Each structure stands twice: as structure tokens, then as C-alpha cells.
Amino acid sequence: MKTRKRAEGQLVKSHREVLTFNIAARMDFLNITPQVEQAVAKSEVAEGLVLVNAMHITASVFINDDELGLHRDYKKWLEQLAPFDASPERYHHNRTGEDNADAHQKRQIMGREVVVAITDGKLDFGPWEQIFYGEFDGQRPKRVLVKVIGE
Amino acid sequence: MKTRKRAEGQLVKSHREVLTFNIAARMDFLNITPQVEQAVAKSEVAEGLVLVNAMHITASVFINDDELGLHRDYKKWLEQLAPFDASPERYHHNRTGEDNADAHQKRQIMGREVVVAITDGKLDFGPWEQIFYGEFDGQRPKRVLVKVIGE
Amino acid sequence: MKTRKRAEGQLVKSHREVLTFNIAARMDFLNITPQVEQAVAKSEVAEGLVLVNAMHITASVFINDDELGLHRDYKKWLEQLAPFDASPERYHHNRTGEDNADAHQKRQIMGREVVVAITDGKLDFGPWEQIFYGEFDGQRPKRVLVKVIGE
Numbered sequence: 389m390k391t392r393k394r395a396e397g398q399l400v401k402s403h404r405e406v407l408t409f410n411i412a413a414r415m416d417f418l419n420i421t422p423q424v425e426q427a428v429a430k431s432e433v434a435e436g437l438v439l440v441n442a443m444h445i446t447a448s449v450f451i452n453d454d455e456l457g458l459h460r461d462y463k464k465w466l467e468q469l470a471p472f473d474a475s476p477e478r479y480h481h482n483r484t485g486e487d488n489a490d491a492h493q494k495r496q497i498m499g500r501e502v503v504v505a506i507t508d509g510k511l512d513f514g515p516w517e518q519i520f521y522g523e524f525d526g527q528r529p530k531r532v533l534v535k536v537i538g539e
Numbered sequence: 540m541k542t543r544k545r546a547e548g549q550l551v552k553s554h555r556e557v558l559t560f561n562i563a564a565r566m567d568f569l570n571i572t573p574q575v576e577q578a579v580a581k582s583e584v585a586e587g588l589v590l591v592n593a594m595h596i597t598a599s600v601f602i603n604d605d606e607l608g609l610h611r612d613y614k615k616w617l618e619q620l621a622p623f624d625a626s627p628e629r630y631h632h633n634r635t636g637e638d639n640a641d642a643h644q645k646r647q648i649m650g651r652e653v654v655v656a657i658t659d660g661k662l663d664f665g666p667w668e669q670i671f672y673g674e675f676d677g678q679r680p681k682r683v684l685v686k687v688i689g690e
Numbered sequence: 691m692k693t694r695k696r697a698e699g700q701l702v703k704s705h706r707e708v709l710t711f712n713i714a715a716r717m718d719f720l721n722i723t724p725q726v727e728q729a730v731a732k733s734e735v736a737e738g739l740v741l742v743n744a745m746h747i748t749a750s751v752f753i754n755d756d757e758l759g760l761h762r763d764y765k766k767w768l769e770q771l772a773p774f775d776a777s778p779e780r781y782h783h784n785r786t787g788e789d790n791a792d793a794h795q796k797r798q799i800m801g802r803e804v805v806v807a808i809t810d811g812k813l814d815f816g817p818w819e820q821i822f823y824g825e826f827d828g829q830r831p832k833r834v835l836v837k838v839i840g841e
Contacts, residue, residue: 397701399548400690402586404658435704437741437839439588439654443665445603451802452747452794457782461791462798465772470616480608489612492603496613496649498798500602503654503741503805505837507706512835514745533663535656537588537689538839539702550699551841553737555809590739590805594816596754621767631759640763643754647764647800651753654805684814686807688739688840 398539403431405534406443411526415466415494417459418521420449420532424504425511427534434509436538440519441501443531446491448498448522466494466524491524498522506538549690554582556685557594562677566617566645568610569672571600571683575655576662578685585660587689591670592652594682597642599649599673617645617675642675649673657689700841705733707836708745713828717768717796719761720823722751722834726806727813729836736811738840742821743803745833748793750800750824768796768826793826800824808840 405427409418424440431438440449452458470493476482479489502519505512521532556578560569575591582589591600603609621644627633630640653670656663672683707729711720726742733740742751754760772795778784781791804821807814823834 397703400551400702401548402689404586404656404663435706435839437588437739437837439656441654441656443668445665445667450798452798455783455786457785458791458794460782461795465795469620469771480611481606483608484606489609492609493612493616496601496603499650499801501654503743503803505706505741505743505835507837512706512837514747514833514835516747517745531665533656533665535588535658535663537586538704551702552699553840555737555807555814588739590807592805592807594819596816596818620771631762632757634759635757640760643760644763644767647752647754650801652805682816684807684816686739686809686814688737 400537400539401431401433403427403536407532407534408529409521409532410529411523414526415463415524416526419454419518420521421519424519424534428506428511428536431536433506433536433538436506436536438504438506439501439535441533443533446488446495446525447530448495448500449502449532450498450520450522451502451517452520453516454518466497469497470494488525494524551688551690552582552584554578554687558683558685559680560672560683561680562674565677566614566675567677570605570669571672572670575670575685579657579662579687582687584657584687584689587657587687589655589657590652590686592684594684597639597646597676598681599646599651600653600683601649601671601673602653602668603671604667605669617648620648621645639676645675702839702841703733703735705729705838709834709836710831711823711834712831713825716828717765717826718828721756721820722823723821726821726836730808730813730838733838735808735838735840738808738838740806740808741803741837743835745835748790748797748827749832750797750802751804751834752800752822752824753804753819754822755818756820768799771799772796790827796826
């Protein structure tokens, strides 16, 4: 167990950014780690937390590996768990005129948000952790919120 | 990318509330955004984070759309992924005398908690984001914790 | 609705620890609540949040019940949702020489992280909430990050 000296008695700072992504496919994953790193650098927070969340309810922010085969596996798997079907027969949500009920389900599997520790002004990550925007109803601009809090 | 002026050098505040819900059905979803908004207003936190979590392990707090067809789809989908079965044959957990093993699985799909940014004293939400209490073993009073931290 | 007096106008503190676990099985769950409680005690944070996350992308940190039958049910269920298969036919990820594509999927169901409220210097938990490390590709040392922030 590795312990780090406690930072004590500092004033609190916060920082907010909105990132916008327009994914060409209906479903795809984009590595947004560089943009989150930039927001954390701008915040000048040394010790704290950063929340990164999809502002839309058919999209995810999640942390996993930047490996294309894995992403292909995720897409196939999510399609099996919650198949796209625009018809109103399978999904009641699609009786509203929407065709994206499947996207709302895929997003629950992959999650809305991540919270990442900031240590010494940097994302405190394991060796393979990368932050992804997960799109399940794309082909239009959608937003991700980055909120930093700490000292 | 829209950047917001950084709040800097403030003292930290916190606030805690416990909400209690008694859902009439075994499984149902309740929009609790108004209660969370009230807790945030009472906290007088302008910039920070609010954690909202189920205090019970057969319930969820999640963010999605307030649309009844979608909720109906979620219930059907969760029942397919983790069917209710009180017998001890399908679920070992039900050998303890419980009948809610399925509820523990449904809660893992939908999640325990959400963390939401607070900006200018308000929940910093996209256009359709609403906070739901998700009940998978209802018909009794259960609690949700709201914890606000910020400045 | 139970409300707690707001803590106001304090300086912010943070604390960081890394826990290391070496799970004997490929998939298993370990109750790490005592280690997280110790980290919170060391932080001397009275009111705040603690983030506990897997630093590896084939592992989870989640909150549920410490009941062996339930854990057995989770393992069986996760194996159904994302079966282990080392071959490169089912999973593209395994064409990289890895055999753990299933572990990346299981971790998405169970989640990467939990955020827990700290109130009066303690984990603010419901009656049955316990924190687990969830391993899906074990038999080697892997790390969990504990980051405390508050006052």
C-alpha cells in the first residue's frame, strides 16, 4: 500500500469545459483523453477530481483500452444486448417518433460518466486507462461536460 | 470548446440529505430531479459536485430520459437480462431466504450512483438529462443519499 | 427527508492511496471496505467524497452485498453475458495475443469506480453497502486507487 502525503488546508478551485463531438457513424468510440488532459491543465488544480459526462442520454463516457479489436467487440456485443430496431414493435420508446431506444440501453451498459483523480496536476491513471466518448445515436453534434474541482 | 472562467480560491462547503421513497411496484422508476435540485439550492454551493446514490443494494440512481415508453422498454430489457425467480434453483442468493437476486443484477446494469456538476448553483445538465431512482425490490421505504461538495 | 447542518467555509484536503491485490482465480470478488475505511481515516477528511477505482481495465470496483451466493450468481451471469473464449474467432481483441476480451466486457457491466460520501469522517453507507474489488483477469498483482477530497 503506497501512501501519498496529504495536501492540507488549501482553497478550492473549479473549472468547466464543454467539448462537442460529431461522430460520423451511428455507433462509434472516440479517445478524448487529450481534451480532458488539457482541461485539467487549464484548471490549475493539483489535487482533486474531474467529472467527465455525456450531456446526452444516448451517449456514454467510459474508460477502457484504446484497441480497435476491443472496440469492434464492444459494438458487436452491445448490438446483441440491445439491437437497433427503428420499428415501434420492439421498443415502446420508438412510438414517440424516435428510432433510438436501443441507444438508451447501450448507454446504460457503458455508463454516463467517469470520475478521475487528479494528482500532481495530472490524470491519475493506470497504464492502459484512456477516456472514451461512446456514441450510440450519432451523425449530429453532441456535448461532453468536463468539471474539475480541487486545489 | 466552450470554456468557463475558473473559480479560484474559495472555501469548501458540504451538504447532506437523505431522501426516502416507497415504490408501490416491485420494479419502477421515479424522477427525483426536483428533490436533488432542492438539496443543491439549500447547499448554497455555486461550483462543485453532487453525488446521488442508492443506499440500498437492490436499487439504482441513474440519468436518462423521462419518457414512459423508454421506462417500459428498460423494465422489459432488465427482466430479460436478469429474470425475477424467487426459487433457489436459478439464483444461489435466494437460498438465504431472499427472493431478490435478480434485483442485485438489475441494479448493476443501471448503476448505483450519479455524480453531477454544479455550475452557477444549478445542476449542469444537457437538455434531456433527468435523475431517476430505480427500484428493483420495492414495496418498502428505501433511501437515497444526496451529498454536495464545492464552494 | 433528513437534512444535515451544512459544513461551511473550510479549507480543502486531499489524500491518495494505492491498494494492490493479487487474486488467485481468473474471476473473483474481494471486500475492500476495511482498506477504504483506513484510507478515509488517514485523510482526516470529515465531509467530502472518496473515489475508489480500478487502475486496470479488466477489473471493477463496485458496491453490493457481501453474500457468497450472490457473488456466485454474479459470476455465472457475467459468464453468460460475456463468455471467456481465448480464441480470436469470437473476440477480435484476442487477435492481439490477449485472451481477456471477455474481461473488458464484464468490467463494463460491473463498473470501473465508485464515489462514496464521507460524513463525520466515515463512509456514509446504507445498512448493506460494501465495496468490492472485482477481478476478471486475475492471477497477477493489480491496483486500486483511493482518492479522498473534502474538508
